[in-house]
Amino acid sequence: xxxxxxxxxxxxxxxxxxxxxxxxxxxxxxxxxxxxxxxxxxxxxxxxxxxxxxxxxxxxxxxxxxxxxxxxxxxxxxxxxxxxxxxxxxxxxxxxxxxxxxxxxxxxxxxxxxxxxxxxxxxxxxxxxxxxxxxxxxxxxxxxxxxxxxxxxxxxxxxxxxxxxxxxxxxxxxxxxxxxxxxxxxxxxxxxxxxxxxxxxxxxxxxxxxxxxxxxxxxxxxxxxxxxxxxxxxxxxxxxxxxxxxxxxxxxxxxxxxxxxxxxxxxxxxxxxxxxxxxxxxxxxxxxxxxxxxxxxxxxxxxxxxxxxxxxxxxxxxxxxxxxxxxxxxxxxxxxxxxxxxxxxxxxxxxxxxxxxxxxxxxxxxxxxxxxxxxxxxxxxxxxxxxxxxxxxxxxxxxxxxxxxxxxxxxxxxxxxxxxxxxxxxxxxxxxxxxxxxxxxxxxxxxxxxxxxxxxxxxxxxxxxxxxxxxxxxxxxxxxxxxxxxxxxxxxxxxxxxxxxxxxxxxxxxxxxxxxxxxxxxxxxxxxxxxxxxxxxxxxxxxxxxxxxxxxxxxxxxxxxxxxxxxxxxxxxxxxxxxxxxxxxxxxxxxxxxxxxxxxxxxxxxxxxxxxxxxxxxxxxxxxxxxxxxxxxxxxxxxxxxxxxxxxxxxxxxxxxxxxxxxxxxxxxxxxxxxxxxxxxxxxxxxxxxxxxxxxxxxxxxxxxxxxxxxxxxxxxxxxxxxxxxxxx
Numbered sequence: 001x002x003x004x005x006x007x008x009x010x011x012x013x014x015x016x017x018x019x020x021x022x023x024x025x026x027x028x029x030x031x032x033x034x035x036x037x038x039x040x041x042x043x044x045x046x047x048x049x050x051x052x053x054x055x056x057x058x059x060x061x062x063x064x065x066x067x068x069x070x071x072x073x074x075x076x077x078x079x080x081x082x083x084x085x086x087x088x089x090x091x092x093x094x095x096x097x098x099x100x101x102x103x104x105x106x107x108x109x110x111x112x113x114x115x116x117x118x119x120x121x122x123x124x125x126x127x128x129x130x131x132x133x134x135x136x137x138x139x140x141x142x143x144x145x146x147x148x149x150x151x152x153x154x155x156x157x158x159x160x161x162x163x164x165x166x167x168x169x170x171x172x173x174x175x176x177x178x179x180x181x182x183x184x185x186x187x188x189x190x191x192x193x194x195x196x197x198x199x200x201x202x203x204x205x206x207x208x209x210x211x212x213x214x215x216x217x218x219x220x221x222x223x224x225x226x227x228x229x230x231x232x233x234x235x236x237x238x239x240x241x242x243x244x245x246x247x248x249x250x251x252x253x254x255x256x257x258x259x260x261x262x263x264x265x266x267x268x269x270x271x272x273x274x275x276x277x278x279x280x281x282x283x284x285x286x287x288x289x290x291x292x293x294x295x296x297x298x299x300x301x302x303x304x305x306x307x308x309x310x311x312x313x314x315x316x317x318x319x320x321x322x323x324x325x326x327x328x329x330x331x332x333x334x335x336x337x338x339x340x341x342x343x344x345x346x347x348x349x350x351x352x353x354x355x356x357x358x359x360x361x362x363x364x365x366x367x368x369x370x371x372x373x374x375x376x377x378x379x380x381x382x383x384x385x386x387x388x389x390x391x392x393x394x395x396x397x398x399x400x401x402x403x404x405x406x407x408x409x410x411x412x413x414x415x416x417x418x419x420x421x422x423x424x425x426x427x428x429x430x431x432x433x434x435x436x437x438x439x440x441x442x443x444x445x446x447x448x449x450x451x452x453x454x455x456x457x458x459x460x461x462x463x464x465x466x467x468x469x470x471x472x473x474x475x476x477x478x479x480x481x482x483x484x485x486x487x488x489x490x491x492x493x494x495x496x497x498x499x500x501x502x503x504x505x506x507x508x509x510x511x512x513x514x515x516x517x518x519x520x521x522x523x524x525x526x527x528x529x530x531x532x533x534x535x536x537x538x539x540x541x542x543x544x545x546x547x548x549x550x551x552x553x554x555x556x557x558x559x560x561x562x563x564x565x566x567x568x569x570x571x572x573x574x575x576x577x578x579x580x581x582x583x584x585x586x587x588x589x590x591x592x593x594x595x596x597x598x599x600x601x602x603x604x605x606x607x608x609x610x611x612x613x614x615x616x617x618x619x620x621x622x623x624x625x626x627x628x629x630x631x632x633x634x635x636x637x638x639x640x641x642x643x644x645x646x647x648x649x650x651x652x653x654x655x656x657x658x659x660x661x662x663x664x665x666x667x668x669x670x671x672x673x674x675x676x677x678x679x680x681x682x683x684x685x686x687x688x689x690x691x692x693x694x695x696x697x698x699x700x701x702x703x704x705x706x707x708x709x710x711x712x713x714x715x716x717x718x719x720x721x722x723x724x725x726x727x728x729x
Contacts, residue, residue, distance in 0.1 A: 045575075046072040046087065047065060047088075047529070048065075048066040049064055049065065049066060049531075052429065052471070053368050053421070055303070056303055056305045056355040056357040056372070058421050058433075059152060060429045060469065060471045060481075061155075061429065061430075061469030061470050061471040061483050062152055062155050062469055062481065063520060063531075064150065065150075066148050066149070066150050066151075067084065067085065067087070067088065067148060067151075068148050069084070069147060069149070072084070073638060073678075073679045074143075074677065075190075075675075075720075075722055075724075076143040076144055076186070076188075076724070077100060077144070077194065077196040077722060078720065079101070079103065079143055080100070082644050082673065082675075083642070083677075083693070084103075084143065084149070085105065085149075086591060086642055087573055087575070087589060087591045087627075088591065089572055089591045089592055089627075090593035090625060091105050091625070092105065092106050092112055092621070092622065093112070093702060094112035094113065094702050095701075095702045095717070096703075097258060097260075100230075101217075101228055101256045102138075102140055103115060107153065107166070108154070108595065109537065109565075109567035109569075109595050109597035109621040110164055112620070113708075114138065115136070115137050116128070116135040116136040116137070117163060117164050117489070118163055118165040118166060118168040119157070119163045119166070119167045120137040120168045120170075121160075121168070121169045121170070122139070122170045122252065122289070123171060123250075124169065124293075124305075125291045125307060125309045126161075126309065126349075126351050127139040127141075127287075127289060127311065128349075129347045129349065130347055130411070131161065131349070131411075131490070132376070132409075132411035132413065133380035133409040133411060133441070133492055134315075134347075134380055134492055134493060134494070138315055139252075139254050139287040139311070140285075141172075141254065142198055142232055144200075144213075144215065145172055145173060145198065145213050146170050146171065147171050147172060147174065148171045149171070150171060151166060152167045153166040153535075154166045154485060154487050154516035155467060155483040155484065155485035155517075156485065157485055157487050158434065158435040158465060158467050158485060159370060159417055159433070159435075161374075162435060162437065162465055162486070162487045163489065164489060164514070164516065164539065172211070172234070172236070173202075175202035175209040175210060175236075175238065176202050176203055176204070177204040177209060178204075179203055180205055182203055182728070183199075183200070183727075183728070184198075184201075184726070184728050185197070185200075185726070185727045187724065187725050187727075188722050188724040188725075189722065190721055190722030190723065191222075191719075191720040191722065193219065193221075194217075194720075194722060196217040196218075197216050197217075198213065198214075199213065199215075200212065201213075207239055207240045207241065208238065208239055209238035209240065210237050210238070211234070212236070213233070215232045215233070216230070217229075217230040218230075221259070222274060222715075223261045223274045223275070223276055224261055224274060224276040225259050225260075225261040225276040225278065225279045225281075226259055226261045226276070227259045230255070231255050231256070232253060233252070234250070234252040235250065235252075236249070236250040237249045237250070243297075245295070248292070248293040249291075250289075251291075253286075253289070254286075254287050255286040255287075256285070257282060257283075257284040259281070260281035260282065260283055260709050260710075261276035261277070261281075262278030262281060262328075263277065263664075263705075263710045263713055263714055264277060265324055265325065265659075265662060265663040265713065266663050266666065266713065269663070269713045270699075273718070274718070277327075278320060279328070279392060280328060280337065280340060280391070281320060281321075281340075282318050282319070284315075284316045285313065285316070286313045286314050287311065287312075287313040287347070288312050289310070289311045290309070292307065292309075293307040294306040294307075301358060302359070303357050304355070304356045305354070305355045307353050308353075309350070309351050310349070312347055312349070313346075313347050314344060314345065314346055315344070315345040316345075316396050317708075318340050318342050318343075318388045318395060320337070321341045323662045323711060323712070324662050324710065325661060336390045338390065339390055340389060341385060341386065342386035342396050342397075342398060343386070344396060345382050346380070347380060348378065348379045349376065349379075350376065350377045351375070353373070353374045353375075354373050355372035356372070365422055365423065366422075367420060367422050367423070368421040369418070369419075370417075370419045370420075370421075371416075371418045371419075372417050372418075373414070373415070374417075375413070376414075376439070377412050377413075378409075378411045379408060379409075379410045380493060381408055382406075382407045382408075382409065382445075383405065383406050384404060384405040385403060385404025385405055385448070386403050386404070403448075404448045405445070405497065406446055407443065407444070407446075407447070407497070408442075408444050408445050409441055410442045412439050413438070413440075414437075414438055414439060415438070417434065417435040419431055419432065419434075419467070420432060420433065427473040428470070428471070428472050429470065429472075430470045431467075431483075432466075432467070432468045433466070433467050433468075434464055434465065434466050435465045436465075437461050437463060437464075437488070438461070439461045439462070440459065440460045440462075441461070443457045443458070443459075443493075443496065444457065447497070459509065459511075461488075461511060465485075465486040465487070465488065467483065467485030468485075469484075469485070474523070477523050478521070478523030480521050481519070481520055481521075482520065483517070483519075484516070485516055487514060487516060488513040489512040491510070491512075494707075495543050496509060504559065505559045506561070509560065509561060511541065512541045512542060513540050514538035515537075516535065517536045517537075518533055518536075519533060519534055520533025520534070521533075527576045527577050528574065528576050529574075530572075530573060530574045530575070531573045532571070532573070533570070535567075536566070536568045537567040537568075538564070538566055539565045540564045541561040542561065542564065542599075544560070544561075544562035544604045544605075544653070562602050562603060562604050563600060563601045563603065564599070564600040564602060565599050565600060566598055566600055567595055567596065568595075569594050569596060570593065570594045571592075572590065572591070572593070573592075574589065575588070575590075576589070580632075583634070583635050584632065585633040586630070586631075586632050587630065587631045587632075588630040589628065589629055591626070591628070592625070592627070592628075593625050593626075595621055595622070597617060597618035597621040598615055598617060598618065599613045599615065599618060600614060601614065604654070611654065613653045616650075616654065616655045617649070617650050617655055618653070620668070621649055622649045622670075623649075624646075625646050627642060628643050628645075629643070636682070637678075638677075638680075639676070639677070639679075640677045640678075642675045642676075643673070643674050644674075644675070646670060646672075648668055648670040650667065650668070651666055651704035651706075652706075662712055663713045664706065664711030666704065668702065671698055672698065673700070674695040675692065675693045676691075676692045676695060677689065677690070677692075678690045686726070686727055687728075688723070688726075690722075690723050691720075691721065692721050693717065693719070693721075693722075694717060695719060696719070698718070699718065700715070700716055701715050
């Protein structure tokens with residue numbers, strides 16, 4: 001329609017021009033034609049790419065994805081990651097529980113536990129609890145508060161931190177600057193007692209902008225004893241001191257309490273995936289993040305950004321922490337339960353980051369330089385193996401004084417990075433950069449019945465990292481990109497704490513290091529949007545255990561670097577948006593990845609010997625993950641459906657196929673899930689949405705964890721329904 005309207009306008013203009021030329025005596029007269037309306041169909045794409053230079057970052061030549069949540073119909077309160085990240089190929093989702101209180105995801109064969117292979121941020125502020133002690137992101141932003149999610153893969157790691165997974169940045173909804181106060185309320189109800197409410201206010205008063213939201217959620221849980229309570233708050237204040245100078249102050253907090261139903265064995269899972277083996281296990285992280293920021297456009301080609309943040313809070317749990325085949329039952333002698341184990345982590349992580357980007361030209365070559373400095377000072381206080389109550393409620397008070405482990409892991413680290421982008425010819429850009437990390441983590445404290453000299457007291461982080469990338473624009477809408485970049489993952493506190501008195505930690509543990517290489521073709525042509533890429537990820541110095549002998553010829557379990565792994569794969573996103581006439585659009589997509597992750601030069605302890613695992617598959621890496629869907633937009637209505645397939649995977653490096661008695665090892669079977677969403681925009685103030693997830697009620701699980709929340713099978717949600725009402729005033 002747009003094309004024909006434009007042709008009509010051109011023909012009309014030409015006709016008017018010819019009429020004027022035929023009558024010179026009337027050339028000064030004014031003729032008024034009828035109005036011409038140019039119409040076009042709007043394509044509401046929910047997946048986009050980052051600009052080559054965005055803010056103080058250079059993204060040219062790097063694989064990036066932007067999930068635009070305003071254009072996506074998903075079960076936001078349930079926070080199903082397969083729906084939110086449906087069009088990012090290769091996202092592996094670890095559905096540890098169905099509460100929607102945490103996103104456990106990974107890419108390219110990495111570990112999905114609380115996303116700790118990513119540098120996770122909220123509006124550029126780091127939310128990983130402790131990048132060097134425990135890099136999991138316990139902070140949990142409600143998706144209702146998020147405008148879009150930005151993901152940059154590992155080749156861009158020099159600019160934000162040297163994580164293998166890359167950067168995952170949740171961008172909040174910004175203040176409404178057209179009025180003094182605007183209000184949004186998002187309310188959901190759903191299966192298993194889900195009740196959620198999110199209320200936000202924002203606006204502009206002179207030079208001040210503000211945004212505030214509060215979120216509350218209760219979920220009864222798909223499984224027995226899996227209920228949860230969640231609350232989160234946020235207040236952001238902006239002061240626009242000048243057109244190019246802005247100050248920002250923010251405080252954000254999240255808190256949730258999850259009732260953990262315990263792991264299952266394979267026979268339990270097949271009998272009833274909703275059953276529980278624990279009734280007294282609880283987990284609760286409380287995270288606070290105040291921050292200050294400055295954005296200054298020094299001139300047309302130079303920008304500076306500064307932020308200071310301090311993450312503090314707790315990660316608490318009280319559990320009967322035994323293998324699933326050990327019942328949590330009353331003790332006949334006392335007619336009471338056994339004492340539970342209390343574990344508490346206290347976080348205190350300070351980050352100062354200053355970044356600048358400057359555009360310049362040398363010998364008629366346009367260039368952009370991004371530089372930055374980051375300082376971190378973290379203190380992780382870990383107290384474990386405390387003797388808790390014999391009760392059934394959430395209670396982290398000790399009934400006996402003292403802790404089995406009372407440890408501090410303090411880190412001081414500085415990092416400097418610089419990356420330059422050159423444009424030697426109009427359509428070609430080349431970038432190169434480096435990052436220098438220098439710091440150390442100091443360990444102190446006590447472990448009951450374990451000699452302190454057997455634990456390493458200092459882990460140093462000191463090395464340079466390098467990266468190169470390039471991008472060639474075939475036209476304004478299609479480009480070829482590729483790059484190579486180094487990454488590392490520091491030895492964390494869990495790696496150096498012995499699991500028992502029979503285990504010894506290597507005093508010379510090395511940080512994991514390696515590289516990511518990638519190349520791809522992405523673009524838009526006609527009705528198609530695509531991004532097709534190939535990658536390779538080398539991951540050296542993986543951690544594990546081996547058998548060794550000490551100076552007295554005694555056999556010991558030695559926790560050390562066991563070897564390397566190499567992952568190669570393909571990532572494919574293809575989407576077609578077809579106008580059906582009027583204001584109707586039909587969209588269809590496939591988001592599919594293939595991964596081959598293998599161990600190299602690696603051996604691990606099994607029983608009384610060390611076994612080579614060279615060539616074995618890396619655990620929890622499905623070879624194929626494919627999400628395929630279709631949707632129809634018709635005026636105010638939209639309906640979408642998606643099928644998600646995840647291939648089977650192994651749970652351990654030995655590639656054990658037969659499940660163990662406690663369910664901790666064995667194959668993780670393939671599964672296919674079907675989801676559907678329907679929404680209708682009543683008017684500018686009201687939108688209604690219906691969600692149906694796992695329509696076929698597939699019984700499945702995604703991983704057999706080896707540590708928290710306990711070895712064994714943790715079933716994911718069966719069929720669920722929810723309804724959401726969005727009110728904007």
